[in-house]
Amino acid sequence: MHGWRRARLTERTKETATGRTLTFEVPHWPGHLPGQHVDVRLTADDGYQAVRSYSLAAPADAGGDRIELGVQAAFGGEVSPYLADDLPVGAEVEVMGPLGGWFVWTPQDRGPLLLIAGGSGVVPVMAMLRARAASASGDPCTLLYSVRAPDEVWYATELDAVAEGVRVRRLYTRTAPEGSRRPAGRITADDLLGMPPPTDTRCYVCGPTAFVEHVGELLLAAGYGPDRIRTERFG
Incomplete structure (x- = not known):
C-alpha cells in the first residue's frame, strides 16, 4: 500500500x-x-x-x-x-x-460461492461477480440481495443478465413487487434453503452492521463454519 x-x-x-x-x-x-x-x-x-x-x-x-x-x-x-x-x-x-485483505475473493478461490448483500453492501460483492465472470469460473455462485424496495436495487440491469452459473435472488424487506411469491420481510432461515451446501462453500456477507450480524447467525445455524464466512459491515 x-x-x-x-x-x-x-x-x-x-x-x-x-x-x-x-x-x-x-x-x-x-x-x-x-x-x-x-x-x-x-x-x-x-x-x-x-x-x-x-x-x-x-x-x-x-x-x-x-x-x-x-x-x-x-x-x-x-x-x-x-x-x-x-x-x-x-x-x-x-x-x-x-x-483490506480479509473480505476478498479471487478466481483461485475454488468451490461454491454464496454472496449475501444488504442495500449498498452489494458494491464489493459486485466486484466479485464481475471478476468471476471475467475468469469464466465454472463453480456455482448464488447472490442473495436484500433491499427495502425494487427501486433500491443497485446494478439492476446487470444483475438481470448475470453470467451462466450465477443464481440471483432479490429479497425485499418493505415493499415487494406485485406478484412476488415471497412477502416483504427481513431475511430468514427459509431464505437459505436450497443454497449451496455448507461443505466447501465460501460465504461473503456485506451490509449494515445489524444485517451482517443477523445473517451471520443464520449461516452458523445452517451449518456453515465460521472459517467459511467472511463479513464486511458499515453503519
Missing part, C-alpha cells in the same frame, strides 16, 4: 435515487482484489479534511488506472452527498489503497 494518490472523477452513474457509481482515473494505480476498498480524502479551501471509506465496485482494470467506487448518499452526511451529486466531473480528490 502507498500513500495518498490524486484521483480525477471521470464519470458518475446513477444506480438508485441516492446511490452512485463514481469512476476515477488514478495515475499509477497498483491494482486491487475484488472486495477491497479505499479511503477517500476531501480537503476544503480552509484546510479542513474529511476521510471516508468506499468499496471498489469492479475488479482491477488490467494495466489501467481506472477504479469504480460505490457511494450511497447518507441523509445529513458530510461527505457522501457531496461525492454522490456535487463533486464536478474532472475534479480531483485523494485516495489511499487498496485496503
